[in-house]
Amino acid sequence: MQLPREVIVGKGTLNRVPEVVKRLGLKGKALVMSDSKCYDVAGKTVSGFLEESGLAVDFLLVKTMTIKDVLALENQIKELKPQVLFGVGGGTIIDAAKVSSGSQNIPFISVPTTVSHDGIASPLASIKGSDKPYSILAQAPLAIIADTEVIAQAPWRFMVSGCGDVISKFTAVKDWKLAHIENGEYYGGYAASLALMSAKLVTENAELIVYRQDEGLRVLLEALISCGVAMSIAGSSRPCSGSEHLFSHALDMIKSNHAMHGEQCGVGSILTAYLYRANWQGIKKTLKQLGAPTTAAELGVKDSDVIKALELAAKIRPERYTILHKLNLNAEACEKTARATGIIN
Ligand SMILES: [Zn+2]
Numbered sequence: 001m002q003l004p005r006e007v008i009v010g011k012g013t014l015n016r017v018p019e020v021v022k023r024l025g026l027k028g029k030a031l032v033m034s035d036s037k038c039y040d041v042a043g044k045t046v047s048g049f050l051e052e053s054g055l056a057v058d059f060l061l062v063k064t065m066t067i068k069d070v071l072a073l074e075n076q077i078k079e080l081k082p083q084v085l086f087g088v089g090g091g092t093i094i095d096a097a098k099v100s101s102g103s104q105n106i107p108f109i110s111v112p113t114t115v116s117h118d119g120i121a122s123p124l125a126s127i128k129g130s131d132k133p134y135s136i137l138a139q140a141p142l143a144i145i146a147d148t149e150v151i152a153q154a155p156w157r158f159m160v161s162g163c164g165d166v167i168s169k170f171t172a173v174k175d176w177k178l179a180h181i182e183n184g185e186y187y188g189g190y191a192a193s194l195a196l197m198s199a200k201l202v203t204e205n206a207e208l209i210v211y212r213q214d215e216g217l218r219v220l221l222e223a224l225i226s227c228g229v230a231m232s233i234a235g236s237s238r239p240c241s242g243s244e245h246l247f248s249h250a251l252d253m254i255k256s257n258h259a260m261h262g263e264q265c266g267v268g269s270i271l272t273a274y275l276y277r278a279n280w281q282g283i284k285k286t287l288k289q290l291g292a293p294t295t296a297a298e299l300g301v302k303d304s305d306v307i308k309a310l311e312l313a314a315k316i317r318p319e320r321y322t323i324l325h326k327l328n329l330n331a332e333a334c335e336k337t338a339r340a341t342g343i344i345n
Contacts, residue, residue: 029057032050085107124137178323192230272323274341
């Protein structure tokens with residue numbers, strides 16, 4: 001079980017980088033990776049504080065983050081030999097930092113500039129261009145420094161996506177339990193409760209989040225971090241990724257990156273909650289309240305894409321048993337589900 005040692009969330013927390021460096025006993029050389037936009041909003045500040053703390057800082061500006069870029073990054077780490085890697089940016093940068101630092105056996109510190117999904121604190125990462133459309137186990141961050149002033153500058157849509165990712169844990173946990181009951185798969189009650197609690201917290205505070213104040217953003221951040229911790233405890237993405245995530249991955253395969261991960265998972269959760277005969281209306285209501293997509297049109301995909309994705313979902317990861325594997329829906333049943341929930345007309 002790998003858990004972060006320091007989690008610092010709040011306004012102006014980038015100022016606390018020196019304090020974290022001291023407490024964690026970081027010495028020698030640090031590598032900071034970021035893209036040009038995130039460098040301006042946070043990377044520059046982080047590098048400055050690291051230098052002030054007596055560390056030698058190398059900076060790596062990244063443009064794209066495919067599997068090739070990650071390999072190049074690993075070579076850079078081999079050459080520069082930093083003691084620690086700081087990933088400053090959105091989900092993609094954090095994921096690349098996680099994978100490359102993990103393979104090179106150095107710790108990484110997560111400095112998110114957006115909150116679009118739960119990868120900011122989890123030990124899992126997904127990399128574009130790899131042979132797996134879903135997340136793989138890498139390593140958990142040694143510390144997370146989340147500055148709400150920085151994150152608030154990101155487009156509102158990122159926050160909405162983050163909410164969708166958290167809300168989708170309602171069905172992810174149901175799938176985990178189902179796999180436990182029907183297949184005897186390991187089920188961790190504590191990790192499941194943590195993921196479920198995060199989903200409840202975001203649902204209960206939807207109004208506060210929509211208000212776009214610091215307090216709402218903190219609720220979302222803490223929920224996303226708790227989801228990351230739940231995955232660390234479980235040792236897999238099980239508590240946070242079920243049939244609704246498979247739907248999102250399938251949609252990515254059909255219509256590459258049309259909507260954001262959390263937006264697609266939210267819609268996926270409406271569909272699979274319906275299949276569980278659970279409160280799909282409640283999930284839909286919360287997503288609507290947050291301004292998240294709840295229809296194919298709002299996701300920017302065709303009705304037929306939704307049907308195809310729902311049918312394909314169970315096939316991309318046969319070992320991850322979910323309600324979709326149990327029911328083995330044909331195209332007609334998928335269409336009926338999408339219509340009944342109002343995802344398609
Ligand atoms: Zn997710």
